[in-house]
Amino acid sequence: MIRRTIDLTPGARDGFDAIIDVRSPAEFALDHLPGAVNLPVLDDAQRAAVGTEYVQGSKFLARRTGAALVARNIAAHLEGALVDRDGSFQPLVYCWRGGQRSGAMVTVMDQIGWPATVLDGGYQTWRRQVAAALYDTPLPHRLVLLDGPTGSGKTALLTALAARGVQSLDLEALAAHRGSLFGALPGGQPSQKAFETRLYDALSRLDPARPVVVEAESSRIGARVLPPSLWAAMAVAPVIEIDAPVEARVAWTVATYGGMAADPAALDRALSRMPRHHARATLAEWRAMAARGDIPSLVRDLLTAHYDPAYGRTGAGRDRPVIGRIALSAHTPDDLDRAAAGAGRLLEGSPLDGTAPPA
Template sequence: MIRRTVELCPGARDAFDAIIDVRSPAEFALDHIPGAVNLPVLDDEQRAAVGTEYVRGSKFLARRTGAAMVARNIAAHLEGPLADRGGSFQPLVYCWRGGQRSNAMATVMDQVGWPVAVLHEGYQTWRRQVTAALYDQPVAHRLMLLDGPTGSGKTALLTALAAQGAQTLDLEALAAHRGSLFGALAGGQPSQKAFETRLHDALSRLDPSRPVVAEAESSKIGARVIPPSLWAAMSLAPVIELTVPLAARVAHIVETYADIAADPEALDRALTRLPRHHARASVAEWREMAARGEIAELAAQLIEAHYDPAYLRTGQTRDRPVLERVLVTDLTPPGLAAAAQAVMAALDARSPDARPPDAKPLDAGPGRP
């Protein structure tokens, strides 16, 4: 018997052996439920052909042709990706609106004997839940933000914090972008809808009763926009400010951006996108430094002339309370582990309403116990 459901919390999704998206590959690529696999009952070309016939030709022929295609594709899935599934296999199936495509797959699965469920109203049900959580409702989580100038190791510190048991939200990982002019990653960014899906899934797996540490970002990470509910929570969240020596920041940037440094053309293109307020002579000099492979020297100059001034300007427009100031003497693994301990201590010692603007910095050097 085919069961219908609208329950998509992480526990409900994890209870299924597989979540099967039967939409076309193009629909799946734009966005899909986390963990879903794409077993389309019509591929992109078939869907377009059937749709064209339905609108411009014979609706009967469109349905008959589409049914034949769907039957062949389902058979291929049964003999291919689903061939090793036993009788207890419990899948959740969905399409765009929970209509003909998901029902066709579910009907065959039910006849096979699998206890199959169909997502009522399909992907649209998931999208409504994502939109409600990120656009219509306040975020329930208590956010703490790591702030600091470019190169201060905020993303690396998030990883170190997670290793020590903190709840973290890595926005740059979810957006597939390092959040700077040079931050593009191979493979590009997800669509805005897919980014929001990742955000909603990540937040839904975090405990709202415990603080969540995220990086202080601008409202956009690359081309992806932080949804309004999350941005509102970030705008009010207290920050933990990191102070890192310039030499450590330069070394960290050189290591973190080694991929773009190894691609002279990509590095040069990024430099040409610097804001116009920089003098042409300065940009030309930086491009020449990049061409000569003087990456550390280039990083130091960009910190001084571009990144730190921008960080100071942005800080003047924000009104976020400072929870703690942490001095990080180096960004090696031991230094990051010590910094994570300092941040964990700050989270434990201070309430979210603390306002210590003149707090003495915590020393997170490698020798910190």
């Protein structure tokens, strides 16, 4: 008998040997369940052709043609990606709505003897759960923000806290972007839906009863937008502020963004998108620094003349309790470990109930 489920909690998903998405590659690329593998029963061109025939031609011919294509593709998967699976293989299979495509795959699996399960409602069941959690209901997690000017080492400190067992949420890693004009990473960003899937999956694995440390961000990371429930929770979250001298911030930024110097054309394109309120002469000088490879001087100027004033302006409009402040004189592993220990003590000493002890 074919099993069906709508339980997509982390524990339930982790209980399957594989999560198989049988939709087309284009559908899969836009978004998919975490950890899913794509074994399409119709590829993009086949799906388009069958759909066109169904709408504009003969429904009977569309079904017959589709059935033949699906049978061949399932056979190819059985002889390819699934060839080494033994009789105990227990996959979760889904398509767009949990209908014909996943039904075809699971019917064959059931005949083989594999105890396969269909996701009832397909990908749309997953998407409804993601949207409900990130758009429709308040976030249950107790967030604490790491805040500080650009180059102060927020992401590095977040990583050090995670290594100490502190619950953390790395939004820049989930969005595949460092969150600044120069923050693009190789491979580009996930789609908005895929970013939200990553975010929902990460949040669902965190204990809402324990603090979750997250880097203070704007409402947009690159081209990805923070969903309303998360943004609302961040807007009222208490803060741990990081303070680092300019020299340390310059050195850390140069090291972190080392790839900038390796691609002068990309760096120049980024500088050309700087806000128009900077004087033309200033922008020209920054582009000249980039062209001659004087990255430390460029970084210093950008920090002091662009990022620090912007940080000051946004900070003036924030009204969040400050749990405490952490000083980072440098960003060596020992410095970051000491800062993480200090931040951990601040978290342990704060009730996180909207008040904070004196900084």
